[in-house]
Amino acid sequence: MEQGMLAEQLEQDYQLKNLLLAYPNDWFIDKETLEKTKLSLPNLLKFYKSEGTQNPDPTLVQSIIEETVKDVYKVPLFSQTFCNLLIDEMKNLESFYGFTPNPDEDKLRQIPEIVLQECCLPIYNSLLEIVFSVVNPILLSIWNRHVTGGGIQIANYNLKDKKQGAWHHDASADISIVVPLNTGEYEGGGTEFLNRGIVDPIPTGNALIFPSFTHMHRGLPVKSGNRYLLVFWLTCDEEKSKI
Numbered sequence: 001m002e003q004g005m006l007a008e009q010l011e012q013d014y015q016l017k018n019l020l021l022a023y024p025n026d027w028f029i030d031k032e033t034l035e036k037t038k039l040s041l042p043n044l045l046k047f048y049k050s051e052g053t054q055n056p057d058p059t060l061v062q063s064i065i066e067e068t069v070k071d072v073y074k075v076p077l078f079s080q081t082f083c084n085l086l087i088d089e090m091k092n093l094e095s096f097y098g099f100t101p102n103p104d105e106d107k108l109r110q111i112p113e114i115v116l117q118e119c120c121l122p123i124y125n126s127l128l129e130i131v132f133s134v135v136n137p138i139l140l141s142i143w144n145r146h147v148t149g150g151g152i153q154i155a156n157y158n159l160k161d162k163k164q165g166a167w168h169h170d171a172s173a174d175i176s177i178v179v180p181l182n183t184g185e186y187e188g189g190g191t192e193f194l195n196r197g198i199v200d201p202i203p204t205g206n207a208l209i210f211p212s213f214t215h216m217h218r219g220l221p222v223k224s225g226n227r228y229l230l231v232f233w234l235t236c237d238e239e240k241s242k243i
């Protein structure tokens with residue numbers, strides 16, 4: 001049975017353990033980022049209304065977006081409370097579904113993962129809401145681009161199943177975001193971008209944001225423990241956004 005079909009069948013039986021995760025709210029988000037994102041909206045709106053006839057004004061959220069290596073950005077995104085709750089839910093999801101490799105990817109690039117749009121729609125919808133309300137103002141502040149949807153999964157690098165990734169592009173996405181959920185609980189890890197450099201593990205809840213088309217990358221080897229990542233493959237294309 002295909003992974004998608006299996007997930008569809010099992011979905012009816014999976015009960016969300018942490019119901020709060022189905023209700024996107026301010027506490028999901030890093031406090032300073034949330035405040036600065038909200039305060040950035042007037043300038044973003046002003047540029048949008050000008051239909052490109054005026055230069056975009058700087059936004060407040062730009063002050064907390066850091067460029068790590070060339071055109072790879074880091075910003076505090078999710079709160080520690082949210083990450084803890086998501087890890088707890090993920091363990092519940094793992095006992096129900098297990099982490100499975102994505103059969104759509106070739107073997108070298110497969111990473112054990114839980115695909116949220118297939119396994120847990122309430123959390124997928126909740127995170128998509130955050131993408132629209134908080135992530136889009138950040139993307140607009142970096143590139144004057146915004147996304148309309150995409151896939152979201154939790155990946156697990158570990159010594160037993162998969163300790164590192166092969167070089168790849170996130171082919172289905174326009175913009176990729178990787179959020180570590182348990183930095184400090186494993187050794188090794190980090191991400192290497194071809195001809196750009198290495199980004200060491202960033203704090204839990206921080207987002208690493210990069211364009212998918214240009215940035216070939218790989219996950220670096222984990223030396224011990226489980227490295228859990230929340231991974232967004234986002235698209236700017238309305239058609240591709242439909243799941």
Ligand SMILES: [Fe+2]
Binds near residue numbers: 168169170217
């Ligand atoms: Fe990737």
